[in-house]
Amino acid sequence: MFQVKTFNAIAQVGLDSFTNNYAVNQTDAADAYLIRSVDLHGATLPAALKVIARAGAGFNNIPLDLATANGTAVFNTPGSNANAVKELVITMLVAAARNVFAAAEYAGHNSGADISTRTEHDKTKFNGTELMGKTLAVIGVGHVGALVAHAASDMGMKVVGYDPYLSADDAWHIPTSTVRARTLAVALANADYVTVHVPKNEETTGMISTAELAMMRPDSVLLNFARGGIVDNKAVVHALDEGRLRQYLTDFGDDVILGRDDVVVTPHIGGSTLEAEANGAVQGAQTIMSFLETGNVNHSVNLPTLQVPFTTQYRLTLMHQNKPNMVGQIATMLAQRGINIEGMSNAARDDVAYSIIDVNQFTGAQDAELLGKLKQIDAVYRVRLLRRPEPQVI
Incomplete structure (x- = not known):
């Protein structure tokens, strides 16, 4: 009997995927952890722990060096929440182009007998632009980035992709209409919108900072729905203040960017759909069972x-x-x-x-x-x- 311990709320459909050879949350000395966003840094990993499966793509909440030294294989579930993130990114692209948030804020604070007259007069302040024909730079064209590229192409946008680590498998999923940039500078240079979809690691932390923002058009819009820290928020605020960036939309809060009209922050909801949580839980459970029963490794982040x-x-x-x-x-x-x-x-x-x-x-x-x-x-x-x-x- 294998022992599995869960952290956070794991979708029941994932827990139901385990066969009768598995017991869930019966002991802390588990063979496997099935987790979401719980921070394991500073935690003591039991000697019995053979595998950690993260129901989601990110794994910066797991101490990989500690896990490796403990003989613990670590896996994520890439693609399980990709569609959810894609849909949110497209939503934010449309909202940014049409000034939806500012318009809704205005409408929510105006009432009275003359509202129709005043709205008709004031609505020109919220004139937006259409996405068709605009250029979107997708930085990182893996699971999420490829889906965003497809959706943006379907809306008539010109898509430029940049990913120096693009695998052969991922390349099959990119629209043929996507132009591949050889450098980050080329991808950023003529983009109306820039969206980031890379994993967070030492190399990508601060990937979009002062130098990169200077490469972008002053009327461009930046989106980060990948991981906090990939975009340098202090550099973003400086660029916004100097008129070198029009708007910043992100899924990761930070005191530096709060309280600004030119910044929209959502509370880390990119992968928060019922479908994505179910997908991640099922994929995580299947990963645990495959590794414990066969020893085969796929989608590991330390093996x-x-x-x-x-x-x-x-x-x-x-x-x-x-x-x-x-x-x-x-x-x-x-x-x-x-x-x-x-x-x-x-x-x-x-x-x-x-x-x-x-x-x-x-x-x-x-x-x-x-x-x-x-x-x-x-x-x-x-x-x-x-x-x-x-x-x-x-």
Whole structure:
């Protein structure tokens, strides 16, 4: 029986995805965490914790170094809330173009017998522009960015995409009409609207700051519905004050940008739809079950992708440092015990490596002795012995 602990409110449909081999919230010493936005920095991770699944794309609330040292694989659920974020971004694009927020604020504070006359006179103050024919720069064209590019193209916008880390898989999802910019400066130069859709990390923190804002047109509008900190808010305020930026719309509050007519802040609602929460919960549950039962890795943020069909009776998985002769040491230990390797796969991601070893012959006596020896290798974070799952009968 695997133990799962949840944090935050996890959609019931996700919890219902777990099979009878799983118990939810029965112990703190869990095999798996299924979380959303809970901040695990400073938390003590139990030794039993093998996997953390984040129901959502962001994972900056998880201490990756601590998790890796604990032998804990960390996963996110990319794409689960992509449509929700896309719809909010398109909503904000339209609202910015048509001055919807200012117009609604005006209408909400005006009443009386002459309201029709005054509204007819004053409405010209809220004249907007149409999005058709305008240029949108999409910075980051992964799951969300590609959807935004499609929707903007459908509305007749000219879309320029910039993403130096664009994968071959992601490239298939970008509209053919999207012009790919070779540099960030080229993407920003002629854009009427700029929307940011990159993950937050050391490289992207402050990605849009003073220098980048200076590359943009003074009447342009900037949107950040990716992560707080990717846009330098102090630099944005300075640009707004100097008339070098028309408006800023973001999903991430900050005292620096509050109380301004040229800034619209929403309370981190990009992925807050019933559908997105359900998608993330189900995908997170499926990720946990796949990793615990097969050892396969996909969409991990601290391990390399490694997926191997589980066709043998047993499988050893090792999470370890990416050092020379690690695979050799492991294979030698098995050979010394007369264990024939049916298949062996290894992959690395920066300083972390992951190995899958498939075998058919494995005795009970060998279990404890071999696992103990493998765990004693200094560079090994975690060793697991898996038995091939029984086919489900319905």
